[in-house]
Amino acid sequence: MIHAQTLVDAHLYPNQEAVMADALRALLHDKPQLRIELAIHRYQTEDLSLAQAAHIAGVSFDRMKALLLARNIQLRLGPADADEARKEIAEMERIIARRELP
Structure with missing residues (x-):
């Protein structure tokens, strides 16, 4: 399982809140x-x-x-x-x- 902080640490997102917001957007889209x-x-x-x-x-x-x-x-x-x-x-x-x- 990937943790939100891992994506932040990889500089893919500015913070965990941005990860969660993007994940929720994708979930609701799918x-x-x-x-x-x-x-x-x-x-x-x-x-x-x-x-x-x-x-x-x-x-x-x-x-x-x-x-x-x-x-x-x-x-x-x-x-x-x-x-x-x-x-x-x-x-x-x-x-x-x-x-x-x-």
Whole structure:
């Protein structure tokens, strides 16, 4: 088994936290179902919008909605106030900007 510190000692990563972050990114990339489960968990336990959950899960808005409904999870549709609406717009603009990068 390789330890995180070994990769740091080999100057492949600046610290163990960077190793773990990269390992988690790779894990979630290789196992899409984990991304979906994580998004569902965060939707239930955090103040996460449906669009944000869909982005984390790597699925469309409609697919995320269907996944939540299939588990009888109540949907929170629409912002509660103008400030929340602005935050959602900003988040969607960030997501779109990332997808437009080469």
